[in-house]
Amino acid sequence: MDPTMPGGAAAAARVGRTFSPEPGVIRVVLADDSVLFREGLARLLAENGFLVAGQAGDADELDVVVEQESPDVVVTDIRMPPTNTNEGLLAAQRIHAQHPQIGLLVLSQYVETRQAVKLLQNASHGVGYLLKDRVSDIAEFADAVRRVARGGSAIDPEVVAHLLQRRGAYSALGALTGREQDILALMAQGRSNRAICERLVLSPKTVETHVGAIFSKLGLLPAADDHRRVLAVITYLRNT
Amino acid sequence: MTRRRWGLAALGIMLMGWIIGGEWVSIHQHVPENHFIDAVGGLSFLVAGLVALDRRPRNRMGWLMIAYVAVSYLGNWGNLQVAVVPMIGTIGQQPGGAILAQMVLSYPTGRLRTRFERFVIGTIYAVAIGMSAVIALAYDPRADGCTRCAWEPAPFPSRHAVLTAISAGQRAGFFVFLLLIMALWLRWRRATPAERLGLAPLWVAASIYMVVGLMGTFASPDPTAQPFAYLVWELQSVLQIILPIVFLWGLLSTRLARSAVGDLVMELERPLLPGELRASLARALGDPSLDLLYALEGQGRWVNADGQPRFLPTPGGGRQARTATVVEREGEPLAALIHDPALDQGLVRAAAAAAGMAIVNERLQAEVRAQLEEVRASRQRIVEAGDAERRRVERNLHDGTQQRMATLALSLAMLRDRVAGDPAMAASLDQAAAELKLAIGELRELARGIHPAILTEEGLPAAVEALADRSSLPVRVRADFDERLPEPVEATAYFVVSESLANVAKYACASGAQVALWRRNGSLHVEVIDDGVGGADASRGSGLRGLEDRVSAVRGSFRVHTSPGGGTCVVAEIPCDT
Numbered sequence: 001m002d003p004t005m006p007g008g009a010a011a012a013a014r015v016g017r018t019f020s021p022e023p024g025v026i027r028v029v030l031a032d033d034s035v036l037f038r039e040g041l042a043r044l045l046a047e048n049g050f051l052v053a054g055q056a057g058d059a060d061e062l063d064v065v066v067e068q069e070s071p072d073v074v075v076t077d078i079r080m081p082p083t084n085t086n087e088g089l090l091a092a093q094r095i096h097a098q099h100p101q102i103g104l105l106v107l108s109q110y111v112e113t114r115q116a117v118k119l120l121q122n123a124s125h126g127v128g129y130l131l132k133d134r135v136s137d138i139a140e141f142a143d144a145v146r147r148v149a150r151g152g153s154a155i156d157p158e159v160v161a162h163l164l165q166r167r168g169a170y171s172a173l174g175a176l177t178g179r180e181q182d183i184l185a186l187m188a189q190g191r192s193n194r195a196i197c198e199r200l201v202l203s204p205k206t207v208e209t210h211v212g213a214i215f216s217k218l219g220l221l222p223a224a225d226d227h228r229r230v231l232a233v234i235t236y237l238r239n240t
Numbered sequence: 241m242t243r244r245r246w247g248l249a250a251l252g253i254m255l256m257g258w259i260i261g262g263e264w265v266s267i268h269q270h271v272p273e274n275h276f277i278d279a280v281g282g283l284s285f286l287v288a289g290l291v292a293l294d295r296r297p298r299n300r301m302g303w304l305m306i307a308y309v310a311v312s313y314l315g316n317w318g319n320l321q322v323a324v325v326p327m328i329g330t331i332g333q334q335p336g337g338a339i340l341a342q343m344v345l346s347y348p349t350g351r352l353r354t355r356f357e358r359f360v361i362g363t364i365y366a367v368a369i370g371m372s373a374v375i376a377l378a379y380d381p382r383a384d385g386c387t388r389c390a391w392e393p394a395p396f397p398s399r400h401a402v403l404t405a406i407s408a409g410q411r412a413g414f415f416v417f418l419l420l421i422m423a424l425w426l427r428w429r430r431a432t433p434a435e436r437l438g439l440a441p442l443w444v445a446a447s448i449y450m451v452v453g454l455m456g457t458f459a460s461p462d463p464t465a466q467p468f469a470y471l472v473w474e475l476q477s478v479l480q481i482i483l484p485i486v487f488l489w490g491l492l493s494t495r496l497a498r499s500a501v502g503d504l505v506m507e508l509e510r511p512l513l514p515g516e517l518r519a520s521l522a523r524a525l526g527d528p529s530l531d532l533l534y535a536l537e538g539q540g541r542w543v544n545a546d547g548q549p550r551f552l553p554t555p556g557g558g559r560q561a562r563t564a565t566v567v568e569r570e571g572e573p574l575a576a577l578i579h580d581p582a583l584d585q586g587l588v589r590a591a592a593a594a595a596g597m598a599i600v601n602e603r604l605q606a607e608v609r610a611q612l613e614e615v616r617a618s619r620q621r622i623v624e625a626g627d628a629e630r631r632r633v634e635r636n637l638h639d640g641t642q643q644r645m646a647t648l649a650l651s652l653a654m655l656r657d658r659v660a661g662d663p664a665m666a667a668s669l670d671q672a673a674a675e676l677k678l679a680i681g682e683l684r685e686l687a688r689g690i691h692p693a694i695l696t697e698e699g700l701p702a703a704v705e706a707l708a709d710r711s712s713l714p715v716r717v718r719a720d721f722d723e724r725l726p727e728p729v730e731a732t733a734y735f736v737v738s739e740s741l742a743n744v745a746k747y748a749c750a751s752g753a754q755v756a757l758w759r760r761n762g763s764l765h766v767e768v769i770d771d772g773v774g775g776a777d778a779s780r781g782s783g784l785r786g787l788e789d790r791v792s793a794v795r796g797s798f799r800v801h802t803s804p805g806g807g808t809c810v811v812a813e814i815p816c817d818t
Contacts, residue, residue, distance in 0.1 A: 136649035
């Protein structure tokens with residue numbers, strides 16, 4: 001053990017060193033102050049083809065483990081010791097500033113549009129913001145982790161639902177057909193066109209047409225990537 | 241008459257002879273000046289000094305005035321061309337100016353207070369005496385062509401030494417004059433407001449005297465040569481009459497203040513507004529900073545007229561020291577006057593006695609206000625304790641129950657994954673997972689209702705924005721600050737916004753609402769405006785009533801402006817001193 005390393009033995013002990021990662025396997029670092037939840041999540045991810053490169057119980061440990069492992073994605077709880085407020089969020093911002101290539105998936109007991117927008121604005125790619133209990137929908141959750149690891153976005157459906165329920169949104173989205181509204185919601189959650197095809201059982205061409213129609217009806221410029229598309233849609237919905 | 245008065249009378253007669261004799265000599269020697277004004281000036285100092293010695297026997301000012309008369313008339317007597325008299329007169333009168341400076345600087349006690357003051361006055365004496373000594377040792381009148389002069393030739397006659405001494409003395413005189421001004425300035429700066437009130441008249445008179453004196457010095461070395469210089473010189477003589485009167489007035493002014501106590505009695509005959517008694521006492525005693533505190537019966541605590549708790553000043557405490565004069569009735573403390581230590585104790589007691597009944601009345605009022613204040617403070621404590629408890633419950637839910645339920649959902653999901661081959665088992669696990677999901681959602685909403693986590697974590701503007709995000713109406717939020725406020729303030733403001741927005745959504749039929757948060761004059765202002773049907777009534781709706789109670793519990797104010805069809809505007813102002 002390197003004696004100069006901050007975080008000490010506890011952090012080092014949890015790091016499962018992987019010297020020759022298989023190509024294509026997504027390397028994940030987990031942070032949550034509940035050991036039970038963290039271990040469960042680690043097992044879940046391992047069983048679903050991810051490689052859990054390290055775990056951390058607080059933000060300081062997380063910094064150390066990320067430095068050591070440089071994973072593809074970090075999954076962190078928003079509230080962690082010592083102040084139990086938003087350490088996870090701050091740690092995520094810190095990690096993004098130093099390693100913009102690492103995807104960040106933030107879990108929280110509650111979701112706020114404001115925090116989602118902040119995360120989207122601060123990160124140039126690969127950011128997720130989900131309710132903690134979404135992990136119980138294993139396939140969905142694994143998909144979200146994968147998306148974030150590859151630079152996409154994952155915004156909790158509850159955030160999107162709140163935005164769509166607003167009276168302002170109701171009148172602004174009046175011009176969209178029912179199908180277009182469904183597609184808009186999925187786009188806002190950060191899903192790619194391909195994922196939308198699969199979800200709604202539509203052909204790629206149909207989805208593309210719908211997406212184009214939505215953008216022109218709402219007066220939005222077509223976005224360069226999925227990440228920017230999410231930000232544009234959410235900002236639009238929030239400001240209506 | 242007492243022996244002391246006989247003594248003073250004898251001294252008075254002697255010095256009167258000294259003054260009149262001095263003038264008689266000046267007249268006979270044809271000294272060009274207004275002898276009448278000069279004599280009145282001297283007599284004025286003499287009478288003022290005698291009165292001061294009689295009325296304020298322990299005050300040194302009287303002796304200083306007497307000394308000034310004795311010394312300055314040596315000059316007049318010096319005109320008598322007999323033997324060594326001119327020399328004694330010329331030399332002896334020199335400290336006169338120094339005595340005058342000492343009087344001004346040590347007024348009204350006659351005592352110098354600081355080392356710097358003693359240094360300045362000492363230097364003035366030293367310059368005067370030094371100059372006299374050189375003249376005494378080296379002046380030879382015959383060298384100036386004065387053959388008639390009775391001045392005995394000096395032991396070491398040197399015209400050069402005398403001229404040098406005179407010009408050096410003049411230069412030094414200018415320097416010590418600056419030192420004196422500095423000492424006076426320091427004295428003014430250190431003076432308490434009550435002292436300044438006493439110092440002001442003398443300093444006005446002394447400044448005019450000094451300015452005129454300076455003008456005289458610069459106008460001409462020989463005042464008889466020029467009409468203007470002569471005029472200035474005479475003006476100075478007139479001021480010499482006024483100066484002792486000002487000295488005496490200051491010394492006896494506590495007597496004047498006593499008559500102000502009489503006015504106080506008249507003033508207190510009519511009913512007083514709260515705080516008016518303090519102002520009346522402050523005016524009567526000439527101490528604008530005077531404070532009046534009341535003792536709460538049997539509690540050993542003090543409050544001001546508004547019932548706010550206060551402490552008596554502790555003895556000592558340097559320049560800003562205050563003195564407490566406690567007024568008692570039947571051995572129990574009733575009230576305390578907190579005042580400038582420079583005030584005369586007897587006078588303060590007299591004023592307190594004059595205000596007796598008014599003090600008793602205002603104390604009763606203060607007691608009632610203190611009790612009200614206590615009730616209000618306990619209401620605030622109850623509200624704050626409630627808030628703290630809600631925060632604690634939310635935190636426990638978040639870190640305990642919610643966390644456990646999330647872990648449980650995770651375990652259930654993994655279990656479900658393993659029993660994929662057993663459809664019956666899988667179905668019942670799916671059902672359990674769905675139930676759990678609902679429970680987690682309900683618990684989340686419950687926790688948010690108890691206390692929104694975002695308010696604890698990110699503060700008021702963020703929490704209000706979150707409210708706006710969740711509102712079914714478009715809500716615009718404007719906040720001119722980002723920093724954290726005290727928890728009770730944040731909780732109250734959040735409560736106001738959240739209830740008001742809920743009301744808007746329920747009753748207003750509005751197309752939108754605006755929330756503004758801003759800080760001004762140590763208060764947080766919260767405003768929620770909608771464009772709905774209006775007509776909200778705080779006296780009927782229990783929701784608005786609850787808001788009003790909640791805001792006033794933290795000393796805030798709450799108003800609702802509304803008109804049918806004109807929307808509703810809810811405004812709360814919550815004090816927050818951060």
